Amino acid sequence: MRKEKETLEELGQPSTGRRRSQINILGALLSIVFCAFVVFKAGDRLSLNLLNFDSIPRGTIGRVEWHKCNYPTETGVDCGTIIVPLDYFNYTKGISIIALGRYKATAKKRGTVFLNPGGPGGSGVSLATITGKFFAEIIGPHYDIVGFDPRGIGETLPKVQCFPHPIDQHIFRANTVFEQGFSVSSNLSDPRTREHLIEQQRQFLAMKKTQAELCGQRMSEALPYMGTATVVRDLFLMTSMLDDHHALINYWGGSYGTILGAYLVNMVPDRIGKVAIDGVANPVLWADKPSHYWHREWISSIEDTFRWFLRSCSEAGPGVCPLAKEKNEDPNAIDERILKFLDLLYENPLPVPNARRPGYLTSGGARGDRIYAIGVATKIDELFIVIALIMIYMENPRAWPRLSQILASAMAGDGTAMLNNLLPVYGASGPDLSFAEDLARLAVTCLDSPPPEDESEFPTPELLADIGLETIRDVSKHFGMSTTISEPDGGCQFWPVRGPERFTGPWNHTLSNPILIVSNTADPVTPIASGRLVNKLLHNSSRLLIQNSPGHGSMALSSLCSIKAIRAYYDDGILPQNEFVCESEEQPFDINRSYISTLSETDRRLLEAAEKISEALAESRLRPWLAYTD
Ligand SMILES: *[C@@H]1O[C@H](CO)[C@@H](O)[C@H](O)[C@H]1NC(C)=O
Ligand SMILES: *[C@@H]1O[C@H](CO)[C@@H](O)[C@H](O)[C@H]1NC(C)=O
Ligand SMILES: *[C@@H]1O[C@H](CO)[C@@H](O)[C@H](O)[C@H]1NC(C)=O
Ligand SMILES: *[C@@H]1O[C@H](CO)[C@@H](O)[C@H](O)[C@H]1NC(C)=O
Ligand SMILES: *[C@@H]1O[C@H](CO)[C@@H](O)[C@H](O)[C@H]1NC(C)=O
Numbered sequence: 001m002r003k004e005k006e007t008l009e010e011l012g013q014p015s016t017g018r019r020r021s022q023i024n025i026l027g028a029l030l031s032i033v034f035c036a037f038v039v040f041k042a043g044d045r046l047s048l049n050l051l052n053f054d055s056i057p058r059g060t061i062g063r064v065e066w067h068k069c070n071y072p073t074e075t076g077v078d079c080g081t082i083i084v085p086l087d088y089f090n091y092t093k094g095i096s097i098i099a100l101g102r103y104k105a106t107a108k109k110r111g112t113v114f115l116n117p118g119g120p121g122g123s124g125v126s127l128a129t130i131t132g133k134f135f136a137e138i139i140g141p142h143y144d145i146v147g148f149d150p151r152g153i154g155e156t157l158p159k160v161q162c163f164p165h166p167i168d169q170h171i172f173r174a175n176t177v178f179e180q181g182f183s184v185s186s187n188l189s190d191p192r193t194r195e196h197l198i199e200q201q202r203q204f205l206a207m208k209k210t211q212a213e214l215c216g217q218r219m220s221e222a223l224p225y226m227g228t229a230t231v232v233r234d235l236f237l238m239t240s241m242l243d244d245h246h247a248l249i250n251y252w253g254g255s256y257g258t259i260l261g262a263y264l265v266n267m268v269p270d271r272i273g274k275v276a277i278d279g280v281a282n283p284v285l286w287a288d289k290p291s292h293y294w295h296r297e298w299i300s301s302i303e304d305t306f307r308w309f310l311r312s313c314s315e316a317g318p319g320v321c322p323l324a325k326e327k328n329e330d331p332n333a334i335d336e337r338i339l340k341f342l343d344l345l346y347e348n349p350l351p352v353p354n355a356r357r358p359g360y361l362t363s364g365g366a367r368g369d370r371i372y373a374i375g376v377a378t379k380i381d382e383l384f385i386v387i388a389l390i391m392i393y394m395e396n397p398r399a400w401p402r403l404s405q406i407l408a409s410a411m412a413g414d415g416t417a418m419l420n421n422l423l424p425v426y427g428a429s430g431p432d433l434s435f436a437e438d439l440a441r442l443a444v445t446c447l448d449s450p451p452p453e454d455e456s457e458f459p460t461p462e463l464l465a466d467i468g469l470e471t472i473r474d475v476s477k478h479f480g481m482s483t484t485i486s487e488p489d490g491g492c493q494f495w496p497v498r499g500p501e502r503f504t505g506p507w508n509h510t511l512s513n514p515i516l517i518v519s520n521t522a523d524p525v526t527p528i529a530s531g532r533l534v535n536k537l538l539h540n541s542s543r544l545l546i547q548n549s550p551g552h553g554s555m556a557l558s559s560l561c562s563i564k565a566i567r568a569y570y571d572d573g574i575l576p577q578n579e580f581v582c583e584s585e586e587q588p589f590d591i592n593r594s595y596i597s598t599l600s601e602t603d604r605r606l607l608e609a610a611e612k613i614s615e616a617l618a619e620s621r622l623r624p625w626l627a628y629t630d
Contacts, residue, residue: 060083060095061083061084061085061091061095061237062082062083062084062237062240062241063082063083064080064081064082064100064241064242065080065081065082066078066079066080066100066102067079067080069101069129071129073129074103074132074133076103076104076106076132076133077101077102077103077104077128077129077132077133078101078102078104079099079100079101079102079125079129080099080100080101080102081097081098081099081100082097082098082100082148082237082238082241082242083095083096083097083098084096084097084098084233084234084237084238086158086222086225087224087225087500088230088233088500089500089501090500096151096156096157096158096222096225097156097157098148098149098150098151098156098234098238099125099148099149099154099155099156100125100128100146100147100148100238101124101125101126101127101128101129101132101146101147101148102128102129102132102144102145102146102147103128103129103132103133103135103136103144103145103146104144105136105141105142105143105144106136106141107140107141107142108142109142109143109144110142110143111142111143111144111239111243111247111248111250111273112143112144112145112146112238112239112242112243112247112250113135113139113143113144113145113146113250113251113252113274113570114146114147114148114235114238114239114249114250114251114252115127115128115135115145115146115147115148115251115252115253115257116147116148116150116251116252116253116254116256116257116260116261117147117254117255117257117616117617118253118254118255118256118257118279118617119153119255119256119440119441119444120150120153120228120256120440120441120444120445121153121438121440121441121444122153122255122256122257122617123147123149123153123154123155124146124147124148124149124150124154125147125148125149125154125155126147126154126616127147127613127616127617128145128146128147129147130616131609131612131613131616132145132147134608134609134610134612134613135252135609135613137605137606137609138563138566138567138570138606138609138610138613139252139566139567139570139571140567140570140571142571143250143570144242146238146242148234148238150226150231150234150260150444151225151226151227151230151231151234151443151444152222152223152226152440152443152444153440158219158221158222159440160215160219160223160226160439160440160443161218161219161439162211162214162215162218162219162439163214164218169439172207172210172211176203176207177200177203177204177207178204178207178488181481181482182197182200182201182204182468182481182482183196183200184196184197184468184469184472184480184481186339186343188469188472188473193469194465194466194469197465197468197469197481198461198462198465199461201461201462201464201465202461204461204464204490204491205461205464205491207491208490208491208494209491209494211439211442211491211494212442212491212494212495212496213494213496215439215442215443215495215496216496216497219443220496220497223443223496223497224447224497224498224499224500225499225500226440226443226444226447226499227444227447227448227499227501227502228259228260228263228444228447228448228503229263229267229448229499229501229502229503230499230500230501231260231263231444232260232263232264232267232268232503235249235251235264236249236268236271239271247273248271248272248273248274248512248513249264249268249271249272249273249275250273250274250275250570251264251274251275251276252275252276252277252278253275253276253277253278254277254278254279254553254617255279255281255525255526255552255553255617256281256444257277257278258277258278258279258280258281258283258526258530258534259281259283259286259448261275261276261277261515262277262283262507262534263283263503265509265511265515265538265541266503266505266506266507266508266509267503269509269510269511269512269541270511270512271512272511272512272513272515273512273513274513274515274569274570274573275513275515275516276515276516276517276518276566276569276570277515277516277517277518277534278518278519278553278554278555278566279518279519279520279523279525279526279552279553279554280517280518280519280526280530280531280534281298281525281526281530282294282297282298282529282530282533282534283505283507283534284505284507284533284537285297286445286448286449287448287449287450287502287503287504287505288450288504289449289450290449290450290452290459290492290493291445291449291489291490291492292459292463292464292467292489292490293467294487294489295471295483295487295489296467296470296471296474296475297527297529297530298483298487298525298526298527299471299475299476299479299480299483299524299525299527300475300527300529301521301522301523301524301527301528301529302391302394302475302476302478302479302524302525303475303476303477303478303479304521304522304550305394305522305523305524305550305551306390306394306478306479306524307331308397308522308550308588309394309397309400309403309550309588310331310332310334310335311331312400312587312588312589313331313334313400313404313589314327314328314329314330314331314334315327315328315589316401316588316589316590320401320404320589320591321400321401321404321589322404322405322408323337323338323404323407323408323411337411338407338411341410341411345361349361350410350413350415351415352414352415352416352418354416360415361410361415361418389418390403390407390478390479391478391479391482391483391524394479394524394550394551394552395524395525395551395552395556395618396551396552396556396614396618397549397550397551397556397557397588398556398557398586398588398611398614400588400589401589401591404589405417406418438488441488441489442488442489442491442492442495445489445492446491446492446495447495447497447498447499447502448502448503449492450502450504451492451493451495451498452493455493457493458493459493464490468480468481469481479524483525487525507534507537507538508537508538508539509538509541510539510541511538511541511542514538514540514541514542514543514575515538515541515542515543516542516543516545516565516566516569516575516576517531517534517535517538517542517543517544517545518531518544518545518547518553518554518562518566519531519532519544519545519546519547520546520547520548520549520550520551520552520553520554520556521546521547521548521549521550522549522550522551523550523551523552523553524550524551524552525552526552526553528546531544531546532544535578535579543575543576543577543578543580544578544579545562545565545566545576545580545582546579546580546581546582547559547561547562547581547582547583547584548581548582548583548584549583549584550588552618553614553617554566554582554610555610555611555613555614555617556614556618557584557586557587557588558584558585558586558607558610558611559582559583559584559585559586560585560599560603560606560607561582561583562582563606563607563609563610564606565580565582567606585607586607
């Protein structure tokens with residue numbers, strides 16, 4: 001009895017007084033529930049004694065089923081489901097059915113490695129079924145590679161669906177700040193710049209509130225159970241069912257998947273097997289601060305990425321990067337032309353009559369000599385801000401030649417390519433009129449971040465505008481106000497529910513096995529500072545591998561050194577020295593990639609695997625946008 005209670009309190013980790021009393025009440029209720037259902041075996045060393053597998057009614061919780069996927073797959077791939085309790089603190093609340101995708105081990109199985117592609121909102125099932133065999137190249141043949149759609153997401157039930165029909169959500173967003181982004185004059189000293197931004201924030205807040213109320217009306221029964229702590233419990237249960245009740249948990253996570261990874265290793269530190277996190281976000285910030293305070297830190301490396309873009313464009317020259325006038329042109333000159341183009345657009349929106357969906361490159365709002373956010377219409381119903389589009393491209397250096405082409409055409413007066421060819425390198429499978437990913441993301445972030453005590457803590461439009469202006473001033477002159485579009489967080493003060501628990505650390509546990517942390521030197525949205533922070537907190541329970549390259553996550557550009565380090569970790573249990581630095585073979589704008597011909601067949605396969613994974617990750621993260629490309 002005593003043991004269970006300690007365990008639950010340890011897991012609840014309420015941070016504030018009010019939450020603590022709620023959790024304690026829950027904890028008390030829970031001990032009653034657990035008295036009835038849970039009997040621990042002597043000698044169990046589990047820190048997360050969530051479930052007694054003997055007492056759970058057979059045929060329901062924990063039941064796993066595998067079947068053929070309902071789309072063509074490689075051999076060795078199947079799809080499935082596992083039934084988990086909707087609420088781990090009250091089994092009578094019902095169930096959730098988690099969708100699974102698996103690529104089976106091709107050699108003697110040592111366990112399961114679970115995947116999370118990021119988001120939150122990305123589908124682990126499609127990542128595993130599409131790229132499982134590529135993960136197997138990197139992780140090795142001894143693991144089942146299992147992707148799952150986390151709570152609220154993809155094929156998992158219940159699914160976040162707040163609008164009556166996806167079309168309604170579509171219309172709701174059309175021509176609003178959700179589509180157009182925030183337009184900010186570069187004249188930050190002009191008081192009208194701030195006024196205009198405040199006006200836009202008012203619309204933003206009203207829209208967030210509308211969405212939250214819809215979610216409350218349609219989804220409130222299911223919404224409390226989508227937070228990251230609940231997903232950690234799912235990982236625990238899944239490992240127990242797919243491996244065995246005492247198995248260590250193995251995991252790979254990118255982007256938001258690194259947040260899930262940090263929660264995992266700190267919630268169940270003594271059940272950690274092999275865990276690698278790549279493209280690391282700051283879990284402390286995530287759990288401790290509302291989301292309007294996140295972006296400033298997230299983009300702390302993005303100007304480095306953008307300078308890398310300009311520099312490599314200049315080195316490549318106009319043949320590959322038409323933004324450059326000549327080979328080795330001063331990168332600042334390229335930057336000046338881009339900014340000047342944005343200024344011109346700001347004064348005179350550019351008509352684009354020949355796009356699939358006719359539209360115009362536009363800017364909004366106040367007078368000024370430069371702007372940082374510009375709306376452009378894409379082919380179906382979606383508006384893009386140019387600078388947010390550039391920001392999204394910053395994550396994927398392999399697409400920089402394409403970015404330079406469409407931007408150069410627009411600068412030459414033809415916006416058609418920009419409207420028609422958004423990120424086509426990643427392809428997509430036809431229109432999916434669902435923006436549910438946006439709201440699935442909020443369903444996670446709004447349970448993870450601290451809720452305001454009362455309305456006096458709600459961020460005002462003025463506060464949000466000031467945070468944005470400061471970020472432009474102090475952190476990123478190009479991208480300071482664009483993150484809200486590429487990372488659609490915010491408005492959690494309106495969210496209709498709270499979860500049964502919220503994990504807020506500590507983040508410095510000693511783990512049963514050390515984990516691998518991978519960060520790029522110039523990652524536009526998950527800066528190396530966050531990788532260093534998680535590394536420092538976990539101390540010798542982790543090693544940080546640094547890849548000296550731009551892009552989001554280590555696979556955004558090829559580095560055999562990094563790939564082999566990841567493989568050595570999963571396959572042979574060998575960790576690199578802390579802060580070991582890997583260089584990339586692949587350089588941005590290196591379209592011929594002549595280095596490939598010098599590689600062995602094995603190395604080539606490793607690089608190909610990483611590239612395929614990177615494409616799938618980008619696609620899963622950018623699904624809301626990519627749904628409209630062909
Ligand atoms: C568990 O959930 C059921 C159904 O919603 C509810 O009636 C019951 O009061 C809950 N029990 C606890 C301990 O919260
Ligand atoms: C910025 O705005 C202020 C106030 O309106 C004005 O005095 C100043 O000339 C503007 N600066 C530029 C570079 O346009
Ligand atoms: C872990 O962090 C907590 C604060 O969150 C601190 O009190 C504790 O001393 C730290 N433990 C170690 C081993 O550093
Ligand atoms: C990790 O550090 C702790 C405290 O500094 C030490 O007790 C422990 O032996 C170290 N473990 C390893 C594997 O180095
Ligand atoms: C790439 O290859 C093409 C043809 O093979 C060649 O014309 C071009 O110069 C090469 N470009 C670079 C940047 O090496």
